[in-house]
Amino acid sequence: MTYDFDEQLPLRGRHVTKYDGIKPVFGTDDPDVIPMWVADMDFAASPAIRAALQAEIDLGYMGYFGITARADRAVANWYKTRHGWDVDPGCVRYTHGVVSGFGDVLATFSDPGDEIIVFAPVYHAFFRQAENMGRVVIESPLVERDGQFYMDLEALQAALTGNEKIVTFCSPHNPGGRIWSAEEIKALAAFCAKNDLILLSDEIHMDLTFPGVDFTPTAVAAPEHIDRLVVLTAASKGFNVAGAETGLLLAPDASVRAKVDKVIADRESSPNRFGMAILCAAFEESGDWSDAVRAYLSENNRIFTERMSAIPGVSVMEMQSTYLSWVDFSALGMTDDELMQRHLTAKVAPSPGTQFRHGGSGHMRFNLALPRATLLDAIGRIEKAFGDLQ
Ligand SMILES: Cc1ncc(COP(=O)(O)O)c(C=O)c1O
Structure with missing residues (x-):
């Protein structure tokens, strides 16, 4: 089956954060701004997902959701066939999105005042969620070498205070789309074991690898350390269904799972009925849609990287996955405000790099998951905006 990712859906005025949030966040209500942030x-979700939702509507029942066995199997089967992790379906738990699950893990394995390690720059909710819960964020700077991020576990080891409880790990990495190697993941898990830390592996971007690139789940890279592992993931990024707010928490070790289960049970919430229908249709029936979207995104990334890298003073991190490109403007010597202003004047709204904290100044993160024509329009605007510097 072929899918049309070239169609621009009419998303303005439809409660779409990416479009309708431009005014409150960027302070402009120009309807021509191209959103490259959230x-x-x-793109429209897969036909199978839309049919599954339609079936719920046709049934007409919108009450509480019970019995997760089918979804548990769908998740386990997807992980096994796509990513090589033979996870027991009995390990799967459901959260109100991944960030909410992040909070559950923090609540289970740390107390206010405890330290949470975060490899930065990284997805901003890691910081916010930890700080909102009274935890102390310790930023472990990622080192950039040959256009790639690397963890510096030696420096982290030397900086430990003994108050750390959890290491948070974004795999694949946001921003920049890095796929960590099995060796790097193994070393991180060994570091956690050595220092008695819980390893929280956020794998939400696992289904956005570019064609020919394999993602290694943390549990596959380091099976010897699953007794300290909690995985958070979802269908939300790979299948573009984030509004379903359905996250997955997988704790393969029984004693770790029992601890998280207590926190989840205390919340007394049941899964979102529509989110569960979406999740099953994604993992059971949308594999070919996933392959098609990854190919489209990979080509978007190729075009964006080539054109942006040709702007003097601008360099683009090489991605292996995701659609969240990390672009370095620091050689231009502008302040972060100037950089953002220049983009907004060009009617393009990327995420400011400073949101991702350490190493974010002088950078912008661009969401490339746009119809090709819109992406080309955005690139042309940026080229023009920085043309006077050439
Ligand atoms: C690494 C990472 N984790 C979690 C999320 C958000 O997950 P959710 O919307 O399910 O809370 C994002 C969104 O961009 C993300 O990049």
Whole structure:
């Protein structure tokens, strides 16, 4: 089956954060601004997902959701066939999105005042969620080498205070789309074991690898350390269904799982009925849609990287996955405000790099999950905006 990712859906005025949030966040109500910030795609979800929702509507029942066995199997089967992790379906738990699950893990394994390690720059909710819960964020700077991020576990080891409880890990990485190697993941898990830390692996971007690139789940890279592992993931990024607010929490070790289960049970919430229908239709029936969207995004990334890298003073991190490109403007010597202003004047709204904290100044993160024509329009605007510097 072929899918049309070139169609621009009419998203303005439809409660779409990416479009309708431009005014409150960027302070402009110009309807021509191209949103390249919030991490979802402008594309329609797969036909199977839309049919599954339609079936719910046709039934007409919108009450509480019970019995997750089918979804548990769908998740386990997807992980096994796509990513090589033979996870027991009995390990799967449901949260109100991944960030909410992040909070559950923090609540389970740390107390206010405890330290949470975050490799930065990284997805901003990691910081916010930890700080909102009274935890102390310790930023472990990622080192950039040959256009790639690397963790510096030696420096982190030397900086430990003994108050750390959890290491948070974004795999694949946002921003920049890095796929961590099995060796790097293994070393991180060994570091956690050595220092008695819980390893929280956020794998939400696992289904956005570019064609030919494999993602290694943390549980596959380091099976010897699953006794300290909690995985958070979802269908939300890979299948563009973030509004379903349905996250997955997988704790393969029984004693770790029992602890998280207590926190989840205390919340007394049941899964979102529509989110569960979406999740099953994604993992059971939308594999070919996933392959098609990854190919489209990969080509978007190729075009964006080539054109942006040709602007003097601008360099683009090489991505292996995601649609969240990390672009370095620091050689231009502008302040972060000037950089953002120049983009907004060009009617393009990327995420400011400073949101991702350490190493973010002088950078912008661009969401490339746009119809090709819109992406080309955005690139042309940026080229023009920086043309006077050439
Ligand atoms: C690494 C990462 N984790 C979590 C999320 C958000 O997850 P959710 O919307 O399910 O809370 C994002 C969104 O961009 C993300 O990039």
